[in-house]
Amino acid sequence: DAKTTQPPSMDCAEGRAANLPCNHSTISGNEYVYWYRQIHSQGPQYIIHGLKNNETNEMASLIITEDRKSSTLILPHATLRDTAVYYCIVNVSGGSNYKLTFGKGTLLTVNP
Amino acid sequence: DGGITQSPKYLFRKEGQNVTLSCEQNLNHDAMYWYRQDPGQGLRLIYYSQIVNDFQKGDIAEGYSVSREKKESFPLTVTSAQKNPTAFYLCASRTGGSYGYTFGSGTRLTVV
Numbered sequence: 001d002a003k004t005t006q007p008p009s010m011d012c013a014e015g016r017a018a019n020l021p022c023n024h025s026t027i028s029g030n031e032y033v034y035w036y037r038q039i040h041s042q043g044p045q046y047i048i049h050g051l052k053n054n055e056t057n058e059m060a061s062l063i064i065t066e067d068r069k070s071s072t073l074i075l076p077h078a079t080l081r082d083t084a085v086y087y088c089i090v091n092v093s094g095g096s097n098y099k100l101t102f103g104k105g106t107l108l109t110v111n112p
Numbered sequence: 113d114g115g116i117t118q119s120p121k122y123l124f125r126k127e128g129q130n131v132t133l134s135c136e137q138n139l140n141h142d143a144m145y146w147y148r149q150d151p152g153q154g155l156r157l158i159y160y161s162q163i164v165n166d167f168q169k170g171d172i173a174e175g176y177s178v179s180r181e182k183k184e185s186f187p188l189t190v191t192s193a194q195k196n197p198t199a200f201y202l203c204a205s206r207t208g209g210s211y212g213y214t215f216g217s218g219t220r221l222t223v224v
Contacts, residue, residue, distance in 0.1 A: 043202050043215030102155035
């Protein structure tokens with residue numbers, strides 16, 4: 001599996017957009033970018049995923065660069081409840097050996 | 113509502129005792145996974161199962177055992193051979209062909 005690099009921590013003011021970067025320079029052509037988040041002492045929650053096009057859902061937007069070597073997760077209007085560890089993962093979409101590898105992620109702290 | 117149930121939320125055991133953590137899902141998902149999380153760390157894969165009566169070792173399977181006799185259930189046994197069993201244990205499931213995991217709320221195991 002390709003590896004990802006994320007900053008260990010970031011701060012964001014409540015109501016502002018939070019932009020979380022992720023580098024995945026060795027990503028393969030058939031690997032997707034997934035984002036999950038984990039609020040303290042809970043199980044991780046799926047946020048969004050994409051292959052090469054930008055994606056948006058009710059939680060966030062995912063911007064993937066044209067060369068697919070990096071991506072940014074955008075929370076458009078961060079709230080205090082968005083304080084969590086955010087994990088960026090790259091992996092193939094399925095198959096009999098599908099399993100995700102979680103790194104240490106980015107701790108996003110949303111400040112009032 | 114469908115989901116994954118892990119029980120109990122907190123578990124205390126004496127050193128040298130085996131302990132079994134429960135994971136049940138009513139999502140009709142094919143694949144199930146067990147992860148371990150230590151403070152300040154990412155998730156590490158212990159075991160996973162793609163179908164009933166079949167499972168594979170993850171990155172840190174030593175000292176653990178699993179069974180998958182029913183689609184809905186994937187219990188994890190932490191044996192006395194596990195050197196540092198105190199951790200937060202997370203169970204997840206995924207249906208074939210989908211991209212995202214659904215996680216349980218976790219079991220915090222403390223061995224004294």
